[in-house]
Amino acid sequence: MQKIKPLDHLILILGALFLCVPVVMALMSSTHAAIDIHSNGLYITPGSHGAETYTKVLTSRGGFTGDVTGLLMLTNSMIMGLGFAVGKIVLSMMAAYALVYFRFRFATLIFWAIFATLLLPLEVRIMPSYQVMSELHLLNTYTGLIVPLLASATGTFFFRQFFRSVPDELLEAARIDGAGPVKFFIDVLVPLSRTMMSAIFIIMFIYGWNQYLWPLLMTTDESFFTLMRGIKSILQVWVGSQIPDYNEAFALAVLAMVPPVAVVVIFQRMFIKGLTESDK
Amino acid sequence: MAHLSLTNVGKTYGGSAQPAVADVNIEIRDGEFIVLVGPSGCGKSTLLRMVAGLETITEGEIRIGERLVNKLDPAERDIAMVFQNYALYPHMSVRDNMAYGLKNRGERKAVIEERVAEAARMLELRPYLDRKPRALSGGQRQRVAMGRAIVRQPSAFLFDEPLSNLDAKLRVSMRMEIRKLQKRLGTTSLYVTHDQLEAMTLADRLVVLNGGRVEQIGAPLEVYRAPASTFVASFIGAPAMSLLDAHVENGQVMLEGHALAPVAHAAGPVTLGLRAEDLRLTSGGVPMRVDHVEELGAQRIVHGTVGDQALAIIDTSEALLPETVHLGVAPSRVHLFDARTGRRIETATQPVAVPAE
Amino acid sequence: MTDTPLSLAEADSTLFARLRRWWSGETATPVKRVQFDRPLTPWMFLLPQLAVVAIFFYWPSVQAVTSSFYLEDPFGFGATFVGLDNYTEALTSRGYMSTAAFTAFFCVVVTALSLGLGLLLAVKADKVIRGAETYKTLLISVYAIAPPVAGLIGMMFFDMHMGPFTQIAAWFGHDLRVGIDYWDTATALIVISVWKQIPYNFIFFLSGLQSVPVSVREAALIDAKSGWRRFCDITLPLLAPTAFFLLVINITYTMFDTFPIIDVIVKDKPANNPMTLVYKVYLDGFKGNDIGGSSAQSVILMVVVALLTVLQFRFLERRVHYG
Numbered sequence: 006m007q008k009i010k011p012l013d014h015l016i017l018i019l020g021a022l023f024l025c026v027p028v029v030m031a032l033m034s035s036t037h038a039a040i041d042i043h044s045n046g047l048y049i050t051p052g053s054h055g056a057e058t059y060t061k062v063l064t065s066r067g068g069f070t071g072d073v074t075g076l077l078m079l080t081n082s083m084i085m086g087l088g089f090a091v092g093k094i095v096l097s098m099m100a101a102y103a104l105v106y107f108r109f110r111f112a113t114l115i116f117w118a119i120f121a122t123l124l125l126p127l128e129v130r131i132m133p134s135y136q137v138m139s140e141l142h143l144l145n146t147y148t149g150l151i152v153p154l155l156a157s158a159t160g161t162f163f164f165r166q167f168f169r170s171v172p173d174e175l176l177e178a179a180r181i182d183g184a185g186p187v188k189f190f191i192d193v194l195v196p197l198s199r200t201m202m203s204a205i206f207i208i209m210f211i212y213g214w215n216q217y218l219w220p221l222l223m224t225t226d227e228s229f230f231t232l233m234r235g236i237k238s239i240l241q242v243w244v245g246s247q248i249p250d251y252n253e254a255f256a257l258a259v260l261a262m263v264p265p266v267a268v269v270v271i272f273q274r275m276f277i278k279g280l281t282e283s284d285k
Numbered sequence: 286m287a288h289l290s291l292t293n294v295g296k297t298y299g300g301s302a303q304p305a306v307a308d309v310n311i312e313i314r315d316g317e318f319i320v321l322v323g324p325s326g327c328g329k330s331t332l333l334r335m336v337a338g339l340e341t342i343t344e345g346e347i348r349i350g351e352r353l354v355n356k357l358d359p360a361e362r363d364i365a366m367v368f369q370n371y372a373l374y375p376h377m378s379v380r381d382n383m384a385y386g387l388k389n390r391g392e393r394k395a396v397i398e399e400r401v402a403e404a405a406r407m408l409e410l411r412p413y414l415d416r417k418p419r420a421l422s423g424g425q426r427q428r429v430a431m432g433r434a435i436v437r438q439p440s441a442f443l444f445d446e447p448l449s450n451l452d453a454k455l456r457v458s459m460r461m462e463i464r465k466l467q468k469r470l471g472t473t474s475l476y477v478t479h480d481q482l483e484a485m486t487l488a489d490r491l492v493v494l495n496g497g498r499v500e501q502i503g504a505p506l507e508v509y510r511a512p513a514s515t516f517v518a519s520f521i522g523a524p525a526m527s528l529l530d531a532h533v534e535n536g537q538v539m540l541e542g543h544a545l546a547p548v549a550h551a552a553g554p555v556t557l558g559l560r561a562e563d564l565r566l567t568s569g570g571v572p573m574r575v576d577h578v579e580e581l582g583a584q585r586i587v588h589g590t591v592g593d594q595a596l597a598i599i600d601t602s603e604a605l606l607p608e609t610v611h612l613g614v615a616p617s618r619v620h621l622f623d624a625r626t627g628r629r630i631e632t633a634t635q636p637v638a639v640p641a642e
Numbered sequence: 643m644t645d646t647p648l649s650l651a652e653a654d655s656t657l658f659a660r661l662r663r664w665w666s667g668e669t670a671t672p673v674k675r676v677q678f679d680r681p682l683t684p685w686m687f688l689l690p691q692l693a694v695v696a697i698f699f700y701w702p703s704v705q706a707v708t709s710s711f712y713l714e715d716p717f718g719f720g721a722t723f724v725g726l727d728n729y730t731e732a733l734t735s736r737g738y739m740s741t742a743a744f745t746a747f748f749c750v751v752v753t754a755l756s757l758g759l760g761l762l763l764a765v766k767a768d769k770v771i772r773g774a775e776t777y778k779t780l781l782i783s784v785y786a787i788a789p790p791v792a793g794l795i796g797m798m799f800f801d802m803h804m805g806p807f808t809q810i811a812a813w814f815g816h817d818l819r820v821g822i823d824y825w826d827t828a829t830a831l832i833v834i835s836v837w838k839q840i841p842y843n844f845i846f847f848l849s850g851l852q853s854v855p856v857s858v859r860e861a862a863l864i865d866a867k868s869g870w871r872r873f874c875d876i877t878l879p880l881l882a883p884t885a886f887f888l889l890v891i892n893i894t895y896t897m898f899d900t901f902p903i904i905d906v907i908v909k910d911k912p913a914n915n916p917m918t919l920v921y922k923v924y925l926d927g928f929k930g931n932d933i934g935g936s937s938a939q940s941v942i943l944m945v946v947v948a949l950l951t952v953l954q955f956r957f958l959e960r961r962v963h964y965g
């Protein structure tokens with residue numbers, strides 16, 4: 006067996022500290038008063054103003070972002086995360102199914118047309134995308150928030166790989182059992198992909214939840230703000246204030262990171278599988 | 286239940302010039318057990334899958350019963366198939382695996398339950414009906430695959446090397462089970478294997494394929510006793526028939542200058558086929574140098590050379606063998622093949638035994 | 643390989659065969675031995691994805707390309723065709739060039755640091771047995787934090803009044819002014835971006851390490867005495883595919899996914915602050931209303947990114963496998 010040196014643990018502990026201490030300090034500082042943070046710096050111990058701060062952030066209108074409560078932003082982020090994950094799985098499974106299990110004209114062309122979307126991330130075409138959205142009157146809608154993000158083929162690529170690894174004989178047995186394309190998809194392939202779907206779901210939920218640029222462009226109506234969009238607002242208020250609401254900013258950050266971090270920690274195994282086999 | 290007829294069936298895969306299967310004509314009687322046998326890549330699976338409807342038929346006609354099935358979907362052909370890797374639906378219980386095809390046909394619930402129960406009883410699967418395939422042993426999975434075929438009560442069973450994922454012992458017992466089951470159900474069966482022993486023990490009739498073409502069709506003993514070509518001769522029977530260069534002179538087969546047995550054939554070069562089990566050690570006859578001996582317990586296989594041609598004999602004695610032995614053979618057990626084409630040469634001294642059915 | 647050139651007829655026939663195959667949807671090696679042969683069903687399954695891709699990918703992409711050749715009136719009264727002017731302007735402007743230079747620098751530093759630290763931690767986590775799961779969970783959990791949240795937390799740490807990093811810098815006599823001083827801001831951007839990316843690299847390196855068969859590790863243990871030798875001679879070569887793949891991913895990350903971090907730290911105030919090319923596309927387009935120029939920059943980026951992704955695709959295709 007290899008010997009374990011204390012140095013290894015030291016490095017790991019330092020690494021873990023470097024990564025986790027900022028998160029812990031954000032969490033702890035969010036339970037202190039803004040004025041204390043302003044004069045004493047960040048805290049690594051819990052304070053006594055937590056309940057108050059979080060109640061304010063979650064429920065009070067215009068706490069710092071005009072007309073929207075933290076709860077509403079939390080809901081919107083949830084809609085964004087779930088909607089994106091579900092949409093992604095549905096769309097990409099269907100497309101991948103067609104690409105793998107059917108022989109049809111233009112299959113190669115369609116394959117490349119879909120997978121070319123992997124070439125260009127949204128960021129390089131934000132300006133024209135914005136124009137398209139405004140022409141379609143999709144600004145400030147959930148559709149506008151979610152659907153355009155589904156255009157990338159990451160999920161399709163992943164499911165295509167997975168379907169290819171499903172033994173051929175399963176389709177053959179199903180055909181002998183009288184299952185047509187739709188039946189085979191629903192009765193066999195979908196249940197078979199359950200683990201893969203969960204893994205993808207986790208990755209995509211986090212991806213959707215964490216979207217920043219797109220909600221920033223798509224929403225001017227505050228009732229569609231997500232938590233990430235809220236961060237932008239909080240910063241705009243920040244400029245020019247005497248003592249910024251550090252505690253509230255931290256509370257918002259905590260709200261924004263708790264759900265995805267919890268998902269990753271709870272479903273760690275599945276998450277790693279999804280991540281390393283699908284690549285975002 | 287139905288007879289099956291294949292007429293001039295051929296298959297050329299898109300993008301390849303050589304046909305994978307060509308000119309296959311087989312008439313399969315109702316209830317008959319036919320085994321397709323041949324080396325790897327000879328087109329057995331292709332042929333079977335054409336019958337199943339999983340490959341398009343590019344040439345010829347396939348009929349199941351009186352129906353021409355060339356253009357029919359697999360599900361409409363009234364067949365059932367057992368795959369080498371079983372192809373059980375991993376997310377369904379054993380019961381659902383068997384019921385799925387019937388459900389899709391819109392069979393009544395009561396009928397489905399009854400048939401599944403009957404199949405489970407026959408295959409001794411009753412304790413496992415609610416398990417997932419993952420929780421079964423290889424042999425049990427194999428039986429579920431069989432069960433899935435049985436419940437459909439099809440016109441024909443198609444098997445593609447169903448036993449080759451099992452260990453040797455289980456293979457033998459499953460082989461017998463399959464045969465018993467097929468006898469009892471009386472369902473026409475087409476069975477693919479590359480294992481000649483499996484082929485011999487299961488088949489009513491064998492179809493030996495080579496390079497996509499039929500070499501010989503016949504009952505196992507018929508094929509064994511009178512192989513139609515050197516290919517069949519070397520493929521059927523173990524140890525494989527020894528094939529040697531020989532001459533016919535004055536009504537005698539001459540092997541390396543020694544007369545072996547009388548034959549009625551014109552003089553000239555021939556390929557001589559000798560089965561190890563037909564050869565006997567004699568005091569006179571053709572001398573063979575002993576190279577090595579495989580002891581099998583009940584018998585031993587003696588490998589040696591005559592001139593520089595290899596040969597094997599089965600010997601049941603336990604005596605110490607000298608360096609050179611002499612061998613003889615009954616004239617009726619001498620196989621002659623055309624030296625050029627490899628086709629069998631029928632001679633008067635070889636009565637072709639056709640076993641009673 | 644043959645030395646004889648293809649005769650014209652041969653070349654023709656292969657070309658023709660390829661076209662025919664392409665037209666009929668066959669590929670040289672079919673994905674599945676048996677496929678469904680229905681005219682309409684596949685389109686039914688493809689329709690949602692195709693619609694989304696056409697409307698939200700191709701339409702804007704084409705628009706990006708076309709508007710990069712036009713000069714748009716800032717008040718929305720039409721546009722004039724200007725050919726390649728937008729491109730030449732972008733490529734010759736000092737602002738663009740310095741942004742490009744910073745982007746390259748940023749890419750190299752962030753990629754090197756986050757890959758290096760991720761690898762170091764993965765190797766150590768792979769080695770320890772006691773507490774490995776805890777370390778893993780701790781190190782991985784940061785992955786889920788969104789870049790803007792990372793930016794927000796980082797901003798607090800570099801806050802000029804109470805940020806711990808500002809205080810630490812002060813001990814060393816440096817007045818850290820993130821958001822005002824170019825290199826101070828750059829440092830903050832790098833630290834936050836690396837912090838955010840380490841978990842990702844850690845996960846991939848660790849799963850790469852853990853897929854090295856036990857027998858190989860044991861053989862290495864017998865063959866090489868020093869741990870460092872083993873690492874260089876056996877572990878590293880086995881990790882090379884993962885590392886190449888991560889290299890491309892990390893470059894893409896620093897170019898695009900750091901956008902929120904930059905936005906949070908720089909806060910729309912380009913004045914003497916470093917930024918990446920993507921951020922400049924956004925600023926020029928949305929804040930500067932220079933649609934043509936922004937589009938031209940988009941197209942330039944598209945080319946760079948397409949090249950990167952082709953690379954990534956190759957690694958991806960080779961890497962993915964399922965058990």
Ligand SMILES: Nc1ncnc2c1ncn2[C@@H]1O[C@H](COP(=O)(O)OP(=O)(O)OP(=O)(O)O)[C@@H](O)[C@H]1O
Nearest residue numbers: 298301305324325326327328329330331332479675
């Ligand atoms: N989809 C295909 N496309 C092109 N050629 C094929 C295809 N499937 C099989 N072949 C070719 O057809 C020939 C017969 O294949 P087949 O699978 O029927 O062999 P087999 O007798 O079942 O062999 P085995 O015992 O190895 O299963 C082989 O030469 C094979 O390479």
Ligand SMILES: [Mg+2]
Nearest residue numbers: 329330331445
């Ligand atoms: Mg086969």
